[in-house]
Structure formats: structure tokens, C-alpha cells
Amino acid sequence: KQEVTQIPAALSVPEGENLVLNCSFTDSAIYNLQWFRQDPGKGLTSLLLIQSSQREQTSGRLNASLDKSSGRSTLYIAASQPGDSATYLCAVRPAYNTDKLIFGTGTRLQVFP
Amino acid sequence: DAGVIQSPRHEVTEMGQEVTLRCKPISGHNSLFWYRQTMMRGLELLIYFNNNVPIDDSGMPEDRFSAKMPNASFSTLKIQPSEPRDSAVYFCASSPPSPTGRGELFFGEGSRLTVL
Numbered sequence: 001k002q003e004v005t006q007i008p009a010a011l012s013v014p015e016g017e018n019l020v021l022n023c024s025f026t027d028s029a030i031y032n033l034q035w036f037r038q039d040p041g042k043g044l045t046s047l048l049l050i051q052s053s054q055r056e057q058t059s060g061r062l063n064a065s066l067d068k069s070s071g072r073s074t075l076y077i078a079a080s081q082p083g084d085s086a087t088y089l090c091a092v093r094p095a096y097n098t099d100k101l102i103f104g105t106g107t108r109l110q111v112f113p
Numbered sequence: 114d115a116g117v118i119q120s121p122r123h124e125v126t127e128m129g130q131e132v133t134l135r136c137k138p139i140s141g142h143n144s145l146f147w148y149r150q151t152m153m154r155g156l157e158l159l160i161y162f163n164n165n166v167p168i169d170d171s172g173m174p175e176d177r178f179s180a181k182m183p184n185a186s187f188s189t190l191k192i193q194p195s196e197p198r199d200s201a202v203y204f205c206a207s208s209p210p211s212p213t214g215r216g217e218l219f220f221g222e223g224s225r226l227t228v229l
Contacts, residue, residue: 032216043117043204043220089156093216099144099168101218103156 002027002094006104013111015082021075021107023090028068031093034101035064035075038087047088048075052095080111115139117221119205125227131193134224136205137186144208146218147180147190151201159203162188195228202226 005024013019023033032051036044048057048064050073056065063076073090087108091101118137126132138145146161160170162182170180177196182188192199202223208216 034216034218036220041225043222044206046217046219049217091218098211098216099161099163100158101146105155 002030002092002102004090004092004102004104006088006090006107008107009105010108011110013080013109015080015111015113017080017111019077019080019109021077021088021109023073023075023104025071025073025092025102027094028071029095030068031095031098033064033066033073033093034091035062035073036089036091038089038106040086044089077109082111082113085110117205117207117219119203119221119224121224122222123225123227125229126195127229128196129194130228131191132195132199132226132228134190134203134205134226136188136190136221138188138205138207139209139219140186142207142209142219143185144210145182145188146206146208147188148204148206149201150204150223156204159190192226195226197228200226200228 003026007022030052034049035047037047038044050057050066061078066073087106089106091103120135143164147159148156150156159172160180165182180190202225204220204223206218206220208218
């Protein structure tokens with residue numbers, strides 16, 4: 001059974017720092033992995049999607065990497081800003097059931113001025 | 114594109130009452146998902162549909178929960194009778210056909226349910 005873990009559960013950093021958020025999954029047989037952002041009281045916004053054949057994806061200050069064999073993905077946020085404060089969730093789509101996404105519990109990020 | 118539209122955004126009801134949550138997926142998407150989010154359990158998949166057909170409802174907690182998708186542009190999640198432990202945020206999400214959408218999921222803003 002696929003399980004997804006995110007560490008740390010919460011992170012508080014000063015503005016300007018470069019950050020790494022971690023996501024681990026137990027079964028390397030995945031179709032893709034997706035990173036989401038969730039603001040308080042809001043839905044989830046898709047940030048980056050990495051297919052199983054890819055190693056990384058970039059969008060602006062965000063870079064997500066995927067190492068399937070070790071069951072890990074990282075989300076790198078460059079030059080963090082207070083507006084980046086949110087909960088970040090990763091979700092894995094298993095290869096055995098490509099219709100489903102299995103979510104981690106998220107990392108709550110606070111960037112203070 | 115209007116995105117996934119959910120209603121109501123907030124619902125407060127009393128135990129025993131029927132609750133109906135509604136979802137309009139993004140036009141052209143053929144998969145629809147209902148999730149529940151709580152502090153204790155995070156995001157849980159309740160049920161999903163492919164081309165309006167329920168594929169997997171193993172996440173539906175009890176017979177009190179039911180979901181329908183009568184057409185490609187509308188789905189409902191019903192709880193009858195509701196209980197305080199059903200209090201959560203319920204999300205609807207949709208996904209375009211693969212490989213066009215590459216399996217990307219798009220979420221609505223959620224319906225926050227409070228059962229007193």
C-alpha cells in the first residue's frame with residue numbers, strides 16, 4: 001500500500017531564505033507526482049507535476065525533483081517571500097491505479113518579513 | 114476557465130439533517146473526485162467517477178454517504194443523516210482525459226460542513 005510522508009510538518013523561516021520541502025513515498029511504482037499549495041480556507045492549487053519519466057520540473061522560483069528509486073521528491077523554493085506562506089502538499093499517483101492520488105499530510109510553511 | 118465550482122461554500126446543520134454538496138467540474142474533464150479533509154486524517158478520497166460512472170467508492174465512510182453524477186457537468190455528495198463527526202471540508206476535483214492532461218488534478222474551493 002502506497003504511503004506518502006512529508007517532513008517537516010511545519011517550517012518557519014525569514015524572508016529571502018531558500019527552502020527545501022521533502023516528500024517520501026513507499027512504493028516507487030508511480031505514474032506521476034504532483035505538488036500543491038493550499039492557503040487557509042481555500043482549495044488546493046496545483047504547482048508542479050512530474051511524470052515518472054522526468055527528474056525535475058521548474059516554474060518560476062519553484063523547482064521540484066523526483067527520485068523514484070529512492071521514493072523521494074523535493075520542492076525547492078528560491079528566495080522565499082511572505083506570500084509563499086501556505087501549506088504544501090505532495091500527492092502520488094500509483095502506477096497500479098492511475099486514477100487515484102495519494103496525499104501526504106503537508107508541510108505548513110510560514111515566511112516572516 | 115471557471116475552474117471547479119462547489120456549493121455551498123459553508124454549511125452549518127444539525128445532527129440528523131440531510132446535507133447535499135454540489136460540484137461542477139471543469140468543462141471537458143472526464144474524471145471527478147470527492148475528497149474530505151480534516152485536521153486528524155488529512156485528505157481522504159471518498160469516491161471518484163470516470164465518464165460519469167462511479168469507479169471506486171471504497172473511501173465512502175458509511176452508507177449514510179452517497180454520490181451521484183447524472184451528467185458530465187454535475188455531481189452531488191449527500192450525507193443522510195448527518196453526524197457531528199462528518200464535520201470537515203469536502204473538496205471536489207476534476208481531471209482531464211489522459212494523456213492530454215497528464216493526470217493533473219484541479220480542485221474546487223471546498224465546502225466547509227459543520228454538523229452540530
